Amino acid sequence: MKRRKAGPSGVVEAPLDVRTQALAKEEERPSVKDGRLKTYEPGDNAARFLDLLGRRVSRSLAVSLTACVHCGLCAESCHYFLARPDDPTMTPVWKADQVRKIFKRHIDWTGRIAPWWVKAGTVRNDEDLNRLKNIVFGTCSACRRCTYNCPMGVDTGLLVRFTRGLLTELGIVPEGVFNVSRDQWETGNQMAVTEQDYLETLEWMRDELRTELGTDAVDIPVDKKGCDVLYTINPREIKFDPRSIAHAAKIFHVAGESWTLPKWGWDQTNFGLFSGDDKLGAFVARNVYEAAERLRVKRIVISECGHGYRSTRWEGYTWAGYDQKLPTESVVVTLKRYLETGRISVDPSRNAEAVTFHDSCNIARSGDLVEEPREVLRRVCADFREMFPNRRENFCCTGGGGLLSMAEYRPLRLEVAKIKADQLRATGAKLVCTMCHNCIDGLADVIKHYKLPMRVVQVLELVSNALVVPAKSEK
Amino acid sequence: MSEFLRILENEVQIAALVFLALVYAGRLIWIFRFKTRKDRTFAAGSEGAGAGYSLMNIAMPGAMESTRKRPGFYVQFIIFHAGVAAAIAGTFIIPYAPGVFEVRGIVLLFQAVIAAALVVGLLRLVRRLTNPVLREISSPDDYFSLVLLIVWFAAGALAVPNRPEKGEWPLILYFGLTAFFLVYVPFSKICHYLYYPFSRFYLGRSLGHRGAIPPSSTGKRTTARTAKERA
Numbered sequence: 001m002k003r004r005k006a007g008p009s010g011v012v013e014a015p016l017d018v019r020t021q022a023l024a025k026e027e028e029r030p031s032v033k034d035g036r037l038k039t040y041e042p043g044d045n046a047a048r049f050l051d052l053l054g055r056r057v058s059r060s061l062a063v064s065l066t067a068c069v070h071c072g073l074c075a076e077s078c079h080y081f082l083a084r085p086d087d088p089t090m091t092p093v094w095k096a097d098q099v100r101k102i103f104k105r106h107i108d109w110t111g112r113i114a115p116w117w118v119k120a121g122t123v124r125n126d127e128d129l130n131r132l133k134n135i136v137f138g139t140c141s142a143c144r145r146c147t148y149n150c151p152m153g154v155d156t157g158l159l160v161r162f163t164r165g166l167l168t169e170l171g172i173v174p175e176g177v178f179n180v181s182r183d184q185w186e187t188g189n190q191m192a193v194t195e196q197d198y199l200e201t202l203e204w205m206r207d208e209l210r211t212e213l214g215t216d217a218v219d220i221p222v223d224k225k226g227c228d229v230l231y232t233i234n235p236r237e238i239k240f241d242p243r244s245i246a247h248a249a250k251i252f253h254v255a256g257e258s259w260t261l262p263k264w265g266w267d268q269t270n271f272g273l274f275s276g277d278d279k280l281g282a283f284v285a286r287n288v289y290e291a292a293e294r295l296r297v298k299r300i301v302i303s304e305c306g307h308g309y310r311s312t313r314w315e316g317y318t319w320a321g322y323d324q325k326l327p328t329e330s331v332v333v334t335l336k337r338y339l340e341t342g343r344i345s346v347d348p349s350r351n352a353e354a355v356t357f358h359d360s361c362n363i364a365r366s367g368d369l370v371e372e373p374r375e376v377l378r379r380v381c382a383d384f385r386e387m388f389p390n391r392r393e394n395f396c397c398t399g400g401g402g403l404l405s406m407a408e409y410r411p412l413r414l415e416v417a418k419i420k421a422d423q424l425r426a427t428g429a430k431l432v433c434t435m436c437h438n439c440i441d442g443l444a445d446v447i448k449h450y451k452l453p454m455r456v457v458q459v460l461e462l463v464s465n466a467l468v469v470p471a472k473s474e475k
Numbered sequence: 476m477s478e479f480l481r482i483l484e485n486e487v488q489i490a491a492l493v494f495l496a497l498v499y500a501g502r503l504i505w506i507f508r509f510k511t512r513k514d515r516t517f518a519a520g521s522e523g524a525g526a527g528y529s530l531m532n533i534a535m536p537g538a539m540e541s542t543r544k545r546p547g548f549y550v551q552f553i554i555f556h557a558g559v560a561a562a563i564a565g566t567f568i569i570p571y572a573p574g575v576f577e578v579r580g581i582v583l584l585f586q587a588v589i590a591a592a593l594v595v596g597l598l599r600l601v602r603r604l605t606n607p608v609l610r611e612i613s614s615p616d617d618y619f620s621l622v623l624l625i626v627w628f629a630a631g632a633l634a635v636p637n638r639p640e641k642g643e644w645p646l647i648l649y650f651g652l653t654a655f656f657l658v659y660v661p662f663s664k665i666c667h668y669l670y671y672p673f674s675r676f677y678l679g680r681s682l683g684h685r686g687a688i689p690p691s692s693t694g695k696r697t698t699a700r701t702a703k704e705r706a
Binding site: 057058059060061062063064066067068069070072073074075076077081086088089091093094097109110113116117118119147148149150151152153154155313314317318321322323324327328364365366367368370371389392393 | 502505506507509510511512513514515516517519520529532533539540541542544545548552606607608609610611612613614615616617662663664667670671673674675677678679681685686687690691
């Protein structure tokens with residue numbers, strides 16, 4: 001095999017596109033005008049980057065920046081490197097070293113005294129920062145598979161998010177990241193769904209469900225106070241997949257759940273996780289927590305979404321400086337409870353096709369749920385089979401880390417998705433189930449690109465298919 | 476034993492150790508100056524269990540895919556670090572408990588362990604020089620630290636019989652390198668063992684809080700072992 005010379009991959013040279021940022025400034029968009037969303041200003045960005053780096057490094061980051069021994073064991077845990085085994089720039093260690101060398105040069109000891117000895121370096125100008133942007137946004141999905149495979153416990157996923165956050169503060173971000181951040185700052189959801197669209201879609205789904213079940217008793221309540229459950233969703237469900245809301249509503253109805261959606265604070269996704277912007281993360285997460293307080297619910301339930309679950313269940317409370325007061329869980333955990341307590345009954349023969357399960361990185365590696373979805377799937381599917389590797393060793397859908405919104409990195413993303421395609425193909429399953437909307441799109445891209453004979457489904461859909469609706473729930 | 480060797484084995488080592496301790500203290504202060512964030516969520520697991528599991532990762536080659544798939548690499552790791560431990564022990568035994576090395580079996584054991592570590596060191600050097608990934612990420616410090624250890628292992632293997640009457644140069648080389656090491660280590664990658672408890676603790680505490688580690692007691696396998704499973 002011909003060896004590729006060590007050097008930057010194509011995406012690393014992608015130019016900084018600021019056309020949307022310029023338009024947002026010209027239009028005096030509120031998030032830009034009030035300074036919440038930072039835009040790119042040519043100038044002394046390298047100095048600002050170094051200043052931010054010095055001020056924001058936490059202890060866990062500092063030890064991840066100093067502890068690497070360059071053993072290279074992380075390489076084979078990364079789907080980018082596995083797909084491009086002759087390209088050292090695809091290894092987690094090389095990517096992390098691009099920020100590590102700056103830390104060494106300006107903050108660590110030896111690098112300040114003898115930078116060449118430890119390969120310390122710096123950023124000199126905006127071109128260097130743009131290159132760094134392409135590395136941390138374009139060649140890593142921050143899936144943390146390498147984190148679990150580092151003998152030293154270096155958290156490269158965290159380093160990548162941290163670096164993204166510094167660049168976001170300077171407006172040196174892919175256009176897609178800017179656009180989605182703008183929408184989430186200004187509308188409270190990352191797809192700019194208007195309140196009217198939101199409410200009308202819910203009404204539409206309610207009417208469909210009433211027709212399906214033949215009863216007007218079923219409802220999709222909004223802003224109902226004092227319920228047991230506040231159900232929060234992904235805006236993708238409103239825009240592209242409203243049936244998932246209907247599935248949840250149907251199951252809640254049969255289970256006799258007391259639930260509501262909020263009118264504001266319904267988006268459990270959080271682009272702050274991907275952009276590294278803790279302030280955006282805090283704003284979005286706080287919307288959800290405050291909605292729960294306002295409506296005096298007893299529990300927050302998060303629809304199927306990997307980064308939404310991680311953000312709302314784990315990171316959001318810390319970003320927002322908000323002490324958790326209510327149980328906050330994935331809808332899959334709710335479904336498991338319904339099944340275990342007999343609140344719903346299912347007939348697995350209604351899901352006869354072979355189903356495999358794809359663990360979302362943000363749920364399995366950065367969260368706590370690996371067995372719960374399997375327990376549900378084993379009850380509702382006739383032929384459930386594992387893919388290998390699985391659980392916390394599963395490979396990313398390749399659309400994680402916000403990569404689906406960054407068109408400039410799509411060719412590389414699909415190239416390295418070969419690892420995921422091989423993994424999916426080996427299962428022989430007709431359906432790949434995932435509890436993440438991001439993974440749906442990521443996997444659908446992989447399936448289409450590699451022409452795999454399968455389609456993507458979610459846990460809610462399979463449970464809804466298998467749900468035995470008692471006569472009293474129908475007309 | 477010459478006066479030079481006596482001073483090298485004693486006063487010089489103590490001075491170098493004191494220097495190491497002072498620099499390490501500075502390093503610890505430096506680490507603690509970085510702030511940590513309070514986790515405000517309800518725990519789904521145990522921070523203590525997570526941190527403990529993470530810290531014990533060093534003794535669990537099956538815990539990581541990277542070592543599970545490369546058992547040879549893990550064996551090398553064990554041999555290499557056993558050699559380091561033996562070579563360090565030698566620097567204390569020779570001046571303070573020389574009687575230990577009067578037992579031929581112990582000397583041979585130490586020599587075998589250190590020599591095995593030397594071989595691993597050479598294998599690691601070859602790997603670092605020939606693997607394009609490692610070449611790309613390696614710094615002069617990575618190479619120098621490894622070569623230094625290899626030479627130190629060689630000196631240690633020759634010095635542990637502790638026979639200055641048959642020639643002092645192996646002991647001079649061994650203790651000279653040790654003193655240099657003690658001064659150089661805090662500024663090199665070799666001091667990774669100082670960071671290991673921190674990086675492992677913080678990662679383990681965070682993932683333990685979320686219940687991501689330790690793995691569930693159900694002991695589900697994650698990797699296919701047979702072709703049938705893969706199919």
